[in-house]
Amino acid sequence: MQNYFYPLVENPYRYKDLKKAKKILDSGKLTSGPVTEKFQNSFSKVMNTKYSLMVNSGSSANLLAFQCLINPYRKRRLKKNDEILIPALCWSTSLWPIVQSGLKPKFVDIDIDTLNINLKDLEKKISTKTKAIMLVHVLGNCTNMDELMKIKQKNNLILIEDTCESLGTKYKKKNLGTFGEFSTFSFYTSHQISSGEGGMVCCKNVEDAEILRSLRAHGWSRGLKGEKKIAKLNKSLDSRFIFYNSGFNVRGTDVSASIGLSQFQDLNLFVKSRLRNRNNIVKEMHKNKKVKTNFQIIKENTYVNPSWFGIPILVSKKLNRNKIVNKLEKWGVETRPIISGNFLKQPAIKKYNIKTKGKMKNADYVNKYGFFIGLKTTHMKNDEITKLIKIFEKSI
Ligand SMILES: Cc1ncc(COP(=O)(O)O)c(C=O)c1O
Structure with missing residues (x-):
């Protein structure tokens, strides 16, 4: 590997970050647990994202957001081939979760001066089939969010903010990632903070949070606010093993959460x-x-x-x-x-x-x-x- 004088990324982990991870390693409890919970709570409080769920990457966060949008438990559920607008300058896994969820991406051009979505082209691309905008905030910059929100509201569109490259950016003092119904973040090594691999998916209402939580872990009812109610409705099942939804396993771990939280504090x-x-x-x-x-x-x-x-x-x-x-x-x-x-x-x-x-x-x-x-x-x-x-x- 070439030894760069000015690399894209330097080792981002400080002694104090790794010391926190070592404590978790020593405890032997390496899966998702109280530290992940602490990181999520701290993230919600500081970023003003109502519900925050740690996942194993920004890509998984995007996948869960779109899988939540098509989920049968969701009241306003997107249907096969509904159109999602997305800027042409995007990351691979900003796009593929749309396709993997049976939805149809429609590309929008960008502005050269900001690298972010071009709002004129965005408006032009809206049709009766358009249901959502997958907004990618590019490299810590963003589009005119006032205008974007007007377009969203006028056309009754759902907004997903891919904030994987822009943690900490503010538009008129409001954090990116707090404008849309969903937002996603990445803590991959080269990003604003790092937990090795890691990400966060955020949403604004408890219904979506419940869906995301179960999708994140096998479709399990475990840990849901409605867990007891679900158990009552399924008395023939062991209440600890009820699969209430479809699912993945894209949980974060306490090891990466401990590093992520330590970095997030700075x-x-x-x-x-x-x-x-x-x-x-x-x-x-x-x-x-x-x-x-x-x-x-x-x-x-x-x-x-x-x-x-x-x-x-x-x-x-x-x-x-x-x-x-x-x-x-x-x-x-x-x-x-x-x-x-x-x-x-x-x-x-x-x-x-x-x-x-x-x-x-x-x-x-x-x-x-x-x-x-x-x-x-x-x-x-x-x-x-x-x-x-x-x-x-x-x-x-
Ligand atoms: C805009 C954008 N979205 C999503 C991702 C995926 O994040 P991760 O690498 O954590 O899966 C990236 C990755 O860099 C990204 O740049």
């Missing part, structure tokens, strides 16, 4: 530190005329207090993105595409015969000219920043 520090590093890098990039004219750095949208995931960059149209990226990599700066680029270009889309009419002009543009670099949580020294800018200058 989320604000991480956000501030990343923002300081980003601002210092951008300031230096803008001081260098050659770098400034050849690289466009994506800024936060109006009213957004960003919790940056990385530094998304578009190269000038005169340059060849791949050549630049190869040079940056060669000289020790790790890069990656902006999420997955225009997801419609991925081979799996063809295989599953997924189509949306119309061009994704801006997503194509970002696919062709975009990449992102990481953002350290620890303080970056001036000479490190100077070296990074020099590498950028040399790559042109």
Whole structure:
């Protein structure tokens, strides 16, 4: 593996995080338990997400949200082939849970300046079959949430916020992940906080929370608020083993919850530190005329207090993105595409015969000219920043 001078991710685990995990390892109770519960409660309280359930990844959180939407216990239940709007710039498992739940994704273009969903195209794509928006908040930034909420309300759409890349971002002081009926978060290693693998699925009413809870663990009635009532209605069964719903097993564990909670307690520090590093890098990039004219750095949208995931960059149209990226990599700066680029270009889309009419002009543009670099949580020294800018200058 290449040893990068400026990697996408550094080891995010501090001694104090691992010490908490060691305590759990020593206890021998490694599955989901009281620490997972504590993490969920703390998450709900701090983020203002009403019900929060820890799962083993952000992907599982997305899967449970869509499986909840089609669940027979849900009053307003989505039906086969109902349309879900989703930005073309999305992650693989923002999309597949829609398909895996028998629903139909319809892609929407993005804005180049924010990388987030284009609201004009979103409105254009709404039809009588449209039932929900799978909103992906890209890399710590977001769209105009006031306008998005107006569109949602006007068209009576359900909103699922994929906040896997944007934990800690606020729009007009309100946390992303608190606008929609559902929201999801990821604590994978490269994200704002990390629990190794891990995620959270959040919702706003107890009915959905009950469905999510049973889906998360085999469809079991165990731990549901209605557990006793279900047992009464099923007297021929052992009350401890009643399968009330369909299900998966995507629970978090106390080991990862202990690391996640320890990191979550310092989320604000991480956000501030990343923002300081980003601002210092951008300031230096803008001081260098050659770098400034050849690289466009994506800024936060109006009213957004960003919790940056990385530094998304578009190269000038005169340059060849791949050549630049190869040079940056060669000289020790790790890069990656902006999420997955225009997801419609991925081979799996063809295989599953997924189509949306119309061009994704801006997503194509970002696919062709975009990449992102990481953002350290620890303080970056001036000479490190100077070296990074020099590498950028040399790559042109
Ligand atoms: C937008 C988005 N959604 C979902 C996920 C999936 O999260 P996880 O890796 O925890 O499964 C990711 C992963 O990075 C993501 O970027």
